[in-house]
Amino acid sequence: xxxxxxxFLIYSVAFSQVKLPVAPTTPQxxxxxxxxxxxxxxxxxxxxxxxxxxxxxxxxxxxxxxQEVEQNEKQRAEILSQLQKDIREMDSxxxxxxxxxxxxxxxxxxxxxxxxxxxxxxxxxxxxxVKDLNFDIENAFLENSQDKxxxxxxxxxxxxxxxxxxxxxxxxxxxxxxxxxxxxxFFSENLNLKANGLKHTPFKYDFEDYTGQKDWTKMFxxxxxxxxxxxxxSMPLLYLILAEQIQAEAYLSFSPxxxxxxxxxxxxxxYNIELTNGMFxxxxxxxxxxxxxxxxxxxxxxxxxxxxxxxxSEFYVDLANGYIHKFGYDAFVxxxxxxxxxxxxxxxxxxMIKSNFAANRFEFVAQQLGINPRDNKQxxxxxxxxxxxxxxxESNLQSKKVEQLGYTEMPQKAYENWLNxxxxxKRKQENEILNSxxxxxxxxxxxx
Amino acid sequence: xxxxxxxxxLILFSKFCANAQNQDRLFEQSYTLLNNMLINxxxxxFKKAVFSVENAYLEGKLDTININRQIHFLTSLSNSLIKDxxxxxLEKDKPTVNKWASxxxxxxxxxxxxxxxxxxxxxxxxYDFNDVFGHKTRENLFxxxxxxxxxxxCHxxxxxxxxxxxxxxxxxxxxxxxxxxxxxxxxxxxxxxxxELTSGIFPIDAWIMASGYVHLDAVSNGVYMKALNNRESxxxxxxxxxxxYNAKFPNNDGTFVLKCCETxxxxxxxFAEALILRAETHLKQIEKEQDKTKHDLKFKELEKEYAxxxxxxxxxxxxxxxxxWLISLKTERNKYENKALHTMSKH
Numbered sequence: 001x002x003x004x005x006x007x008f009l010i011y012s013v014a015f016s017q018v019k020l021p022v023a024p025t026t027p028q029x030x031x032x033x034x035x036x037x038x039x040x041x042x043x044x045x046x047x048x049x050x051x052x053x054x055x056x057x058x059x060x061x062x063x064x065x066x067q068e069v070e071q072n073e074k075q076r077a078e079i080l081s082q083l084q085k086d087i088r089e090m091d092s093x094x095x096x097x098x099x100x101x102x103x104x105x106x107x108x109x110x111x112x113x114x115x116x117x118x119x120x121x122x123x124x125x126x127x128x129x130v131k132d133l134n135f136d137i138e139n140a141f142l143e144n145s146q147d148k149x150x151x152x153x154x155x156x157x158x159x160x161x162x163x164x165x166x167x168x169x170x171x172x173x174x175x176x177x178x179x180x181x182x183x184x185x186f187f188s189e190n191l192n193l194k195a196n197g198l199k200h201t202p203f204k205y206d207f208e209d210y211t212g213q214k215d216w217t218k219m220f221x222x223x224x225x226x227x228x229x230x231x232x233x234s235m236p237l238l239y240l241i242l243a244e245q246i247q248a249e250a251y252l253s254f255s256p257x258x259x260x261x262x263x264x265x266x267x268x269x270x271y272n273i274e275l276t277n278g279m280f281x282x283x284x285x286x287x288x289x290x291x292x293x294x295x296x297x298x299x300x301x302x303x304x305x306x307x308x309x310x311x312x313s314e315f316y317v318d319l320a321n322g323y324i325h326k327f328g329y330d331a332f333v334x335x336x337x338x339x340x341x342x343x344x345x346x347x348x349x350x351x352m353i354k355s356n357f358a359a360n361r362f363e364f365v366a367q368q369l370g371i372n373p374r375d376n377k378q379x380x381x382x383x384x385x386x387x388x389x390x391x392x393x394e395s396n397l398q399s400k401k402v403e404q405l406g407y408t409e410m411p412q413k414a415y416e417n418w419l420n421x422x423x424x425x426k427r428k429q430e431n432e433i434l435n436s437x438x439x440x441x442x443x444x445x446x447x448x
Numbered sequence: 449x450x451x452x453x454x455x456x457x458l459i460l461f462s463k464f465c466a467n468a469q470n471q472d473r474l475f476e477q478s479y480t481l482l483n484n485m486l487i488n489x490x491x492x493x494f495k496k497a498v499f500s501v502e503n504a505y506l507e508g509k510l511d512t513i514n515i516n517r518q519i520h521f522l523t524s525l526s527n528s529l530i531k532d533x534x535x536x537x538l539e540k541d542k543p544t545v546n547k548w549a550s551x552x553x554x555x556x557x558x559x560x561x562x563x564x565x566x567x568x569x570x571x572x573x574x575y576d577f578n579d580v581f582g583h584k585t586r587e588n589l590f591x592x593x594x595x596x597x598x599x600x601x602c603h604x605x606x607x608x609x610x611x612x613x614x615x616x617x618x619x620x621x622x623x624x625x626x627x628x629x630x631x632x633x634x635x636x637x638x639x640x641x642x643x644e645l646t647s648g649i650f651p652i653d654a655w656i657m658a659s660g661y662v663h664l665d666a667v668s669n670g671v672y673m674k675a676l677n678n679r680e681s682x683x684x685x686x687x688x689x690x691x692x693y694n695a696k697f698p699n700n701d702g703t704f705v706l707k708c709c710e711t712x713x714x715x716x717x718x719f720a721e722a723l724i725l726r727a728e729t730h731l732k733q734i735e736k737e738q739d740k741t742k743h744d745l746k747f748k749e750l751e752k753e754y755a756x757x758x759x760x761x762x763x764x765x766x767x768x769x770x771x772x773w774l775i776s777l778k779t780e781r782n783k784y785e786n787k788a789l790h791t792m793s794k795h
Contacts, residue, residue: 283664287657290783294623294653294673295640303664403639 097368099387101361104327112140113323117336120316125309125343131155131241133315138220141322146222154225159245161200162186164193179248180263180271183239188278203238204229205276211412216325232258235275240311251305252314254348256291256410258419262305270305271434277422280434285427289410289418296406301348313344320353329360351402358395365391472704474504475693479708482689485682486715492678495519495611497685502590505692510592518595523615525559525570526550539636547618548633548643555609556648573608574599575646581627581767586695589688602628602774605645610681621675622684624720626661626765628774629684632675638788640675647777655784659765659773666761671720680719683712687722702729720762727753 104110116136123133131152139146162182163173171178185191191200206229212219221238224230230238236252236259243250250263253272260281261273274281286292286303296302306314320336334357340350365388366373371381382388410418421427478500485492503510529550537545553559559570576599582589591607594600600608606622606629613620621632623642631643644651656662656673666672676684690708693700709726712719730750737743765773777784 284658284660287654287664290652290654292653292657293640294657294667297664297667298670298674300668304668406640408639 097365097385097387099361099365099391101330101357101364103330103332105330105332107327109143110323110327110332112143113319113332116140116319117332117339120312120319121339123312125312128308128312130237130244130311133312134221134237134241134318137315137319137322138217138222140319141216141220141326151222151225155241155245158186158242161191161193161198162242162246164195165191168194176249176263177265179246180243180250180273183242183246183248183250184273184278184280186242187235187239187273187275201228202278203235203275205235206231212325216322232260232276236261239273239275251307252311253303253305255286255302256289256408257412257415258289274422276419279422279427279431281422281427282430282434285422285430288421289414291408291410291414293406293408295404296348299346299405301346301405301407306344310344310347313340313342313347313350316340316343317347317349317353320350324353324356329357333357346405348402348405348407351398351405352407355395355398355402358391358398362388362391362395471504471507471696474508475689475696475704478504478689479686479704479711482682482686483711486679486711489678492682494607494614494678494681494685497682498591498607498611498688501685501689501692502592504689505586505590505696506592515592515595519611519615522554522612525561526554526612526616529553529559537637541636544618545633545635545637547613547616548620551609551612551616551620552643552645552648554612555605555645571598573605573645575605576601577771580771586692602630602646606631609643609645619678621677622681623675624672625656626659626672626763627767627770628656634675638786641786641789644777646774649777649781649784650786650789651777651784652786655777661763661765661769663761663763665759666720666763669718669760671718671761676716680716683716683719683722686712686715687719687725690725702733705729718760720757720760723753723757724762727757 105114116139119136120133135146135148135151139148162179165186166173166178166182169182171182173179186200186202188202190202192198203224206218206227209215209218210231212233217223219231219233221230221234221241224234224238239261240250240252248263250261253260253262261275262270263273264270272281272283272286273279274285283303292302316336317340320333320340323336324333333353337350337353337357340347341354344350363373365385366379366382369382369385369388371378373379382392481500482497485497499510499512499515503512526547527550530546533546533550535542535546535549539545554570554572556572558572561568561570573594576588576597579585579588580601582603587593589601589603591600591604591611594604594608606620609631610620610622621634623630623632631645632640633643634640642651642653642656653673657664657667662672674680686708690705690712693704693708706726706729709722709729712722713726716722727750730746730753734743734746734750737746
């Protein structure tokens, strides 16, 4: 993912002497329609027992009160909707500018995204299914055209295969370390089961359009399963799904433009698995990309193992990114990114979505004002529009936040070179060492 | 005859005591000065802090007049550079960046000076490969020695750089790497970037992380590579003071050293060097402990201290690896140089 930013810094130079007005805050209008002050089913139930006069009287009173409440509610809702209408009118009367990005909610496909979002809100943060959630997110992009039963079957068969192979190799099927090693083999080696002759070939890296710019589904687990080729988004996700299937413990972790798998052995030593090349890697490999700043590590945005809650945050990011790719930026994107940040405040990918959202919104407003935000001279004219100035400030602030977290953009070429450096002799050697070290730890546990 | 010898000896002895006491007093004074800088931030001055420590070690013989004259000269030279030079930098923090760039030039560049229609050559500060850890004499680490000889190391060079920046009315953040100190700045255009004075190169963070002795936990815990604020910089100077004290009084009982350590750790909790010096001093004290139960109890505590140091990510870098690593910046310049900063680099 890339940060799309350009114009603000130039602006801030020329404009620094002008005292900018404080952003006017739009009043938050609470939404009462979803709140139930009483249970509508109870309202119409007459008391079944007539033995007590008092009960009946109480019920009657209750009903009266409820009616009153209902009426008040109606009135309140009316006043509110009138108020909202007035504010909208006032806005358009004052300058005729729309300060919000137009919503895509009238486009049919967005419905699938809203549904998944609503569903995600109900998930248990500690125990949701990675498999189901990822399926839903991919399926939202594909407008619910995917077959869940079929998908479940593939995952289950793969899980069974892995467990059967473990038994065949006499690995301890209770050991987390052994499970992870088997998963690693599943991704990187040719395997077959002696019992029934089932064959499995490893997954390969797909160099073509690995950022999904032309075809978003290139990032999908379903594509990986179909073609046996994937990239640094789909491969770690499939790993997590299969780990969930065989009840192994493994974590997702970020590095610039990249994600990979981490897991721990019984002694608490962490291992990194690079699925795109099927190798164990040392932390120095990550650092050698040259695009990890010390501040990024101090703010824990890279190389940390994501907790289940932080992973959920990243799924919100996935949801938002699919939406952005398909439709573009609107209020829904902001809502999803905000939710991601509640779960994981330093989620760099969510911060970047927020930053791009703010930049897009400002650009949209500037265009309405007939201002090209990339032209410094024209940009100076926005001081006549306090609301636009506020939006610009917000956008600047957000991009500053991303930078302060330690993010630096890694050019695509640099990323490719870095990933290719895995085939260097030194890295291969590292892999051999870590691999044997690792195998050693759990072969020992088998013997024990 | 016997009596007079005894008196003479007594006089000599008391003189000696007074002298030792006087030295001790200078260290105490320096400690008080540094501690006050931590309590009252208005009294902070990195220059004063550093020179008070050097003066204590030099038994009050630091030539402050000469030092102030030299620093004054370097500051005016910086100012004239700022005035006369073109800096290709467009952001609004240009005045500040210009100051940094001028100090950098003074540290690392040969500068022609026109004085009375004669052209003089100002030569920069070089790296001294002898005794980079100050084992032979602590003076090799001193800024006063650097000013005198124009040769220094990763201790004196960044200290002088920071002092000059503060003289110009700006700041510079010191940052730590294994056995090493360098400079971090934050500019609008480039965000955080590193200045390496021992070789005059702006290296990327990967250079330090790839040294092989930087555990990633040490980075995320701010043991290394953190842009140190002024309080944390004073913590560094406090440990200099303690190290100098140990060099001067090898058989001290540890009280003064521990006092310095505790104050430094309060100002900078994950400061590995201070944590290590504290543990080592505790170890010395434990070795003298006669009571076995007390000894064992204290030893258990000490184990915890070392475990904590390990936990925050500190790993020991052998001293002979240090120079190899330092040189790697020159031999692998292309790999580790920050390409975004070519406008400031001299080549």
